[in-house]
Amino acid sequence: MERARTMIKKGMRRQIVLHYILVVSLALLLVEVIFLLAIRTNYYDSVYNKITTHISTAEYFQKYQILGEHAPFQLQDLLDRFSLSNTELEVLTLKGDMVTSSTGFQPDRTITTSDVPEAAGGSIGRWVGKQPGTNESVMAVSKILQIHGRDAYILRYLTSVEGINEDLLNLTLLSIGIGVAVLAIVVLFSFGLANSIVKPLNNITAVSAQMAKGRFNTRIKGNYKYEIADLAATLNYMAEEIVRSNQTKDDFISSISHELRTPLTSIKGWSETLISGGYDPEETKLGMGIISRESDRLIGLVEEILDFSKLQQNEMKLSIGIVNVKVLLQETILNIWAKAEKKRIVLLLECDEAIYVKGDANRLKQVFLNLVDNAVKFSHEDSSIVLTAQRFSASETAIIVRDSGIGISDDHISRVRDRFFQVDALNGGTGLGLAISQQLVELHHGKIEMNSELGKGTQVTVILPLTDELPSSMIVTEGQL
Missing domain, CATH: 3.30.565.10 (Histidine kinase-like ATPase, C-terminal domain)
Incomplete structure (x- = not known):
């Protein structure tokens, strides 16, 4: 439990995992929705195409073989010629009033679904919904039919899509299961990826903390790749440069101390000698000359350091x-x-x-x-x-x-x-x-x-x-x- 809490604590690891889960979840959701919509459309279109094909075939035989132009018209013949297995056939008026049906039930019922007015307008109507009374999911396909050029009826096919919906539900559950499995794999993968990034960074951070404490001999070790390798190499190079800079600084302090000590020793020695007195003018002149030259040397050293300081601070003024x-x-x-x-x-x-x-x-x-x-x-x-x-x-x-x-x-x-x-x-x-x-x-x-x-x-x-x-x-x- 403690390990799991540690793995998801705030930080880059958590952000990487959450972003991976979010991106993959959205991608899976989009793919599954498109897949299920495509399957549902394909299933429903197959039923619709089967009914429309049957209507076209039966209409051809009705026109040229069964009902001649002067033959007596019978609704039962219509039901027999246009019926389709596992599908209820309803004969309606153009207003949607039921004239008869292949089941023989509710002949006085009025149909108000959207497929009826579409069929009355000359196109093939299609409607999917719940059947009143039974609450069963059905598909209705309707088409107008002319009899002897005088009477017009609407043929309405009604078929259950419960089986299709059940298959779609099973596919939905299966796709959800696959999505969850894929998401679980992605989560594991994202933890591995996050660790491959965060662990080197933690190592680099730990070594950087040692460097911050002045331990510049420590180095980042590990066979890293890409930008992390560049970062590690840069920090190692920085540490090397700091070590070199510190060594140069120490050498400079040692050197400048020697440079300052030498003229100061001469100045102090001759000053004490001259103060003690008792020297002829030539020796006094020689001592004063040495003091003057060593003073100029000191001034030159100090001016050089001051010039460098001004240049480093961008304070050097030029008289152009x-x-x-x-x-x-x-x-x-x-x-x-x-x-x-x-x-x-x-x-x-x-x-x-x-x-x-x-x-x-x-x-x-x-x-x-x-x-x-x-x-x-x-x-x-x-x-x-x-x-x-x-x-x-x-x-x-x-x-x-x-x-x-x-x-x-x-x-x-x-x-x-x-x-x-x-x-x-x-x-x-x-x-x-x-x-x-x-x-x-x-x-x-x-x-x-x-x-x-x-x-x-x-x-x-x-x-x-x-x-x-x-x-x-x-x-x-x-x-x-």
């Missing part, structure tokens, strides 16, 4: 203007030149003239500073880095940063633009540079493409839309000519 790409890349090279010089790396610029894009010059400069800085960081000493700007299509320009450094493996190339991800954590940084660059380029309606081969170098291509507008400083008015 017309940007000369060549000038932008020249400024980028000047900013990175000192760092490249320490590794004896040559920075080369190859740029077509008159390439302009619409965007925020400072943010685009931030993108290329990051790309060139990465190229310097992962390039060998005494190598070169080439910056190329050229028209990519009629409406786009491609800015390429190409180095011949250590390259990126196939496993890492798809992840280098993920937030907090670092190919080599020993080189420092937050792992946000490329993620920020990616989003800044997308804010400028562009895209970044990366190609790399381990041990041979990396090529990063930034594609931006061109603009036909010129900077206001280059527009010469008629008065200035």
Whole structure:
């Protein structure tokens, strides 16, 4: 009892079972009603066709063989020639008054059923109903008959349909029994179908509850199919991504802690040293320089994190203007030149003239500073880095940063633009540079493409839309000519 109550408790299982029962019940009801109506119509039509065929045959013989044109007319001859076994024949006037019948009863009775006026109108009348007095189910078929072209009578055949109704009742009971059996099978089938859907969902729900409690190492197991398999795979993928994201976050916290500790240690050490006094001006200048550089380094780390936060919250504001790409890349090279010089790396610029894009010059400069800085960081000493700007299509320009450094493996190339991800954590940084660059380029309606081969170098291509507008400083008015 408890199990049955559990099986039909509110939920998807109950809804599936009830919907199946409802749909199948309506379908069975419709089929059975149509079937029984067809059988009833067929039975009744067979009786009606038998009587009408007999009337037509008997009428032919009456006209040409039995009653000649001048032969005396007798009602008994009419009854004899038109009688039909197991059927009462009544001879009526056109008004429905009974003249005689094959049973000899109630000759003075008036018939008022619908078949009589139909026959008087020239068609074959048909009526099914209860016989007055006996309350027996009968069928009446009536037709007008002309005698010698003068007298007109209505021949009315009356036959019982009790046997037909009994057969129909038996068929109805049989069809109901079959319908109940089919419905019982459908109910069992629907429970099986509901369980095949609900049980996997219950399993997925249970595992999801474990994930919600932070147990992301749990996985949904089972050989599911179709949409449920997709759902299970999606949740497993979500758990894997959360685990990976948590690991990346932990790595980021560890990395950023190290990045912040190093300059803070230098600042604190030199601050305490300088406070103690007793140092000559050269040592004091050296200490102040270290404090200044490490402070700038801290500011850069904090600004990078703040930029990423703004991008994530869609709060980054761009100051849009017309940007000369060549000038932008020249400024980028000047900013990175000192760092490249320490590794004896040559920075080369190859740029077509008159390439302009619409965007925020400072943010685009931030993108290329990051790309060139990465190229310097992962390039060998005494190598070169080439910056190329050229028209990519009629409406786009491609800015390429190409180095011949250590390259990126196939496993890492798809992840280098993920937030907090670092190919080599020993080189420092937050792992946000490329993620920020990616989003800044997308804010400028562009895209970044990366190609790399381990041990041979990396090529990063930034594609931006061109603009036909010129900077206001280059527009010469008629008065200035």
